[in-house]
Amino acid sequence: MVKTGWHEDLAAVAIGMAVVILALAVTWQARPLADAGSRAAHPKGWSTPLAQTVGSPKAWAAAPLDAFRDKQGGIDLPPILLGMGWVVLIGAAGTLLAGRRVGAVLPGLVVLALMACFASVLAAQKTVKFYNLEYPLWALAVGLFIGNAAGVPRWLTPALMGEFFIKTGLVIFGAEVLVSRLLALGLPGLMTAWIVTPIVLVATYLFGVHGLKISSRSLCMTLSADMSVCGVSAAIATGAACKATKEELSLTIGLSLFFTVIMMVVMPPVIQAMGLDPLVGGAWLGGTIDATGAVVAAGESLGREAGEVAATVKMIQNSMIGLIAFAVAVYWSGWVDREAGGPRGSLLGEAWRRFPRFILGFLAASLVCSWLHSLGAAQALWVEGATSGFTAKLRGWLFCAGFVCMGLQTNFRQLAPVLASGRPVLLYVLGQSLNLVLTLAMASLTFGWLFRRVVEP
Amino acid sequence: MTGIQSSTTARLRLAGGALVIAGIWGVILPRMLEWGPVAQHVKLMEERRVDPSAMYYTELERLPLRPEWVDRVLVLWP
Structure with a gap:
């Protein structure tokens, strides 16, 4: 992805951490005045205004249009459009930090967000959803199908930042790993x-x-x-x-x-x-x-x-994911990659040189949110509200977009x-x-x- | 996957694929929902507000909390 400007990992950490801080700050700003520490009053944590900015297609049985309806039966597109908007915004921010022109990538990002939405609608069909066939499978399938049936047009290629979307999604995901x-x-x-x-x-x-x-x-x-x-x-x-x-x-x-x-x-x-x-x-x-x-x-x-x-x-x-991902990254950069060849320096130096930096962002988000969560009942509900209400849905969109990119670029x-x-x-x-x-x-x-x-x- | 297929071939493939998707998601999967075991499974999950497609516990409608009855049955920290 990167030509000049920031390294992809650094961009993913910066954007991911900015999203986590935004989620915590906005949720804190809108904290409840009464019963802030009561789980009975807030079973899934404090409600966050950011939840309105990221929706996803709802479960549907026979009519795909139902994926866009609210509980009252009316069409409720804005939260889903905003969810797609986050994909475009974060893709554009990553492009900017990488030192590339945003204008050239924007049309591709919009199409990518549309494909991610289509994959989410496929995953929301009740037979599929209630048998655990999760959205990554359909995002990969959509990408594979389009990539193999029609190929990838040149204007779409710069928007295919699958690894960047996955890495940014992982840093944001860290906030949920308590x-x-x-x-x-x-x-x-x-x-x-x-x-x-x-x-x-x-x-x-x-x-x-x-x-x-x-x-x-x-x-x-x-x-x-x-x-x-x-x-x-x-x-x-x-x-x-x-x-x-x-x-x-x-x-x-x-x-x-x-x-x-x-x-x-x-x-x-x-x-x-x-x-x-x-x-x-x-x-x-x-x-x-x-x-x-x-x-x-x-x-x-x-x-x-x-x-x-x-x-x-x-x-x-x-909750073990953070530790295991970190241990795997250390083992890979310190031993597996080292054995694979290349000039050999000290073990620590080599390990650090090859270490995927975004894992540190993932761990930092996890440790900060775990610490906040442990401070008391109110703080626990604060973190849970910010993550369940916003960051979990946002990283879902980013993973979905990432898997569409992977499908489009996969050569089986x-x-x-x-x-x-x-x-x-x-x-x-x-x-x-x-x-x-x-x-x-x-x-x-x-x-x-x-x-x-x-x-x- | 890189490169673009010739436009006619590409359109035909896309149209064929779209038809297959429409057939599966528009007809077969909705019909499966009416079939006994599937209908029963979906009904149970909806009644209990369980989302089997949740990738992580934060996506569940009910956050897993240690049930009170466990304390009566288990010695958590001997």
Whole structure:
């Protein structure tokens, strides 16, 4: 993307942090005068005026136009248009910081925002939405289809800043990664998420590289993180940290969503057939199904108790993304890239030279918001309102635009040999099998026995 | 993917693709919603205000909070 001007990572950090600061400042400015610290009064945090500036297509059943209707049934376009406007604005700001002419990029950015909106409408159809086929899949599909059917016109090419959109989205996403959430279920939750997840991540990665001899280490890492941590969001974060290619990220997301749908449907009846306790069953679901929404859906179909535990265990895993992305970035810049060749200096110097700087923005946003969140009940609702009401929706638009760009630029022929070997699928299946066994053992140990309170008759 | 296909081929491909999308999203997927297991799943999720397409917990309609009953069943910090 960059010709002169700021490096892409620096631009992503500057813009991402500016968005987070804006969200916090505006939400604070509009803070409630009464019951500011009451969760009962503000279950999803303080409401933020910025929520009106970023809407997304609503769930629809048979008429796509319903995606643009409000609860009263009237057409409500402005929030969606403003959401698309953010994509154009942030794309233009990135272009400006990179030292390029904004005028040449603007028409392409508008078309890109329209394509992102189209992908979001496809993802909002209820059959698709309620079976966890998330928007990144459709954004990639829209890009792939248009790119392959018609090609990419020259005027659109400068607007295809997929990596920049993903990196900026990740920095903004950092505000949602609250470290304080790690303690939500105490020691049993920590043990289930923190002992099993790293073991599965490392074992799957090593098996992919050394056992299955998959030539791309970044594909192994992205696939392992997606499967062991929390699905697409983990794939995006670690994929960016280990510099996975567009094709590798696309393949990982496709595989993950395919298996997530299967697990979401199959696991609840299996748990019922096994006669597992709802606590253990919920923890098993939370620790194994990739996607957060699918975990809650599977848990709820088992019952309210299992649903609540499943969602909380998943949230603990969600909170690991920052640390894992950072660790992967350090490992990649310090060891993998270093081994790949080039002049060798000191380990620290080399690691720093290759380190993806936007990860620092992602971590900074996470640490600052975690700290604010820990200050008290009111501050927690402040951060939750700013993130749930605004930044989560905005980074959704940026990820969607990023995936459309990736689709438009993806050449699946490069992956054909790897795909034909079936090894990525095998890696996913074997890694997930290990995950299923270890998580069930740990959930039974912690939620079923070790920390089970002895209930007096 | 780079380069532009010849305009006639491109238009034909785009039109064909648009037809396929219209057929799937306009006819097949809405019909699937009426099919027993799918209809049941969607109804349950809507009743419980669950969004299975949430990528991260902040996208859920209800934020996961530790349920009170867990404290009665588990020793969180022995």
